[in-house]
Amino acid sequence: MTPHTDRHPFLRELETPYLLSADAMRFYRDKGYIKLKDVFSKSLLTWYGDIITEWVFRLNTLTKPMEERTTYEKAFLQVMNMWREHDAIREFVFSKRLARIAAELMGVQGVRLYHDQALYKEPSGGITPWHADQFYWPLSNDNTITVWIPLQDTPLEMGPLAFAESSQHVAIGRDKEISDESEAMLAEALKQFPVHETPFELGEISFHSGWTYHRAGVNRSARPRKVMTMIYMDKDIRVIEPTNSYRMNDWKTWLDAVPVGSVANSKLNPILYSAG
Numbered sequence: 094m095t096p097h098t099d100r101h102p103f104l105r106e107l108e109t110p111y112l113l114s115a116d117a118m119r120f121y122r123d124k125g126y127i128k129l130k131d132v133f134s135k136s137l138l139t140w141y142g143d144i145i146t147e148w149v150f151r152l153n154t155l156t157k158p159m160e161e162r163t164t165y166e167k168a169f170l171q172v173m174n175m176w177r178e179h180d181a182i183r184e185f186v187f188s189k190r191l192a193r194i195a196a197e198l199m200g201v202q203g204v205r206l207y208h209d210q211a212l213y214k215e216p217s218g219g220i221t222p223w224h225a226d227q228f229y230w231p232l233s234n235d236n237t238i239t240v241w242i243p244l245q246d247t248p249l250e251m252g253p254l255a256f257a258e259s260s261q262h263v264a265i266g267r268d269k270e271i272s273d274e275s276e277a278m279l280a281e282a283l284k285q286f287p288v289h290e291t292p293f294e295l296g297e298i299s300f301h302s303g304w305t306y307h308r309a310g311v312n313r314s315a316r317p318r319k320v321m322t323m324i325y326m327d328k329d330i331r332v333i334e335p336t337n338s339y340r341m342n343d344w345k346t347w348l349d350a351v352p353v354g355s356v357a358n359s360k361l362n363p364i365l366y367s368a369g
């Protein structure tokens with residue numbers, strides 16, 4: 094395991110507020126995403142990133158060759174709820190700085206964790222097709238948000254996350270799971286929205302809303318595109334009847350099957366930030 098050095102400065106950095114401007118909040122509510130620079134220091138991201146990477150490769154079960162994988166499998170290695178595996182990863186995932194930004198962008202009093210997931214796009218990894226995340230989640234309102242945290246500089250050739258601006262306002266393709274067909278349909282339907290695709294430097298992160306369409310290109314570099322993400326939801330959000338098989342699976346796996354109609358307050362979904 095990565096040797097533990099003095100983490101104290103990092104713990105403070107993870108907890109203390111990041112000043113979010115009124116312009117940033119307006120931008121997020123209009124466009125459905127925002128990119129923020131210098132949210133964490135490079136040393137913090139390198140330190141936690143090394144531990145996350147070690148655990149991604151320990152826990153990953155997708156080992157078949159790229160040419161035998163589905164489009165979804167080619168997109169990335171996906172390892173979820175790593176906060177339950179390692180104390181340092183839990184510290185990172187439970188960062189109050191990030192959870193507070195999530196609450197302020199959505200304009201809610203507090204947020205719970207839905208789940209975390211590492212998304213490692215390997216060298217020669219394929220596209221992440223266009224999709225909106227909330228298709229997969231049995232939740233009662235739209236106050237859901239994902240933070241996407243690259244663990245290295247991410248130039249265009251590595252497949253940074255890209256967003257169809259303001260697409261969260263329009264209900265198109267909301268019954269579509271990720272597939273080659275949805276990619277073809279959505280690539281056409283989303284032409285009406287400007288696409289924002291720019292590199293990320295280390296320390297820059299994005300937040301996108303549950304109904305904002307997003308995608309990522311292939312990784313043409315020789316290095317893995319290492320990314321950690323956390324999904325937050327309004328702390329008062331409720332669980333609704335799962336309307337597709339993915340939502341049914343998510344309800345059992347990430348919401349601990351709390352009764353339909355109740356607040357999503359299982360032991361898997363702690364409150365990570367609450368104002369006051």
Ligand SMILES: O=C(O)CCC(=O)C(=O)O
Pocket residue numbers: 168169212214221226239241254307308309320322
């Ligand atoms: O990292 C990627 O390629 C996709 C990320 C994504 O879809 C998400 O975080 O919601």
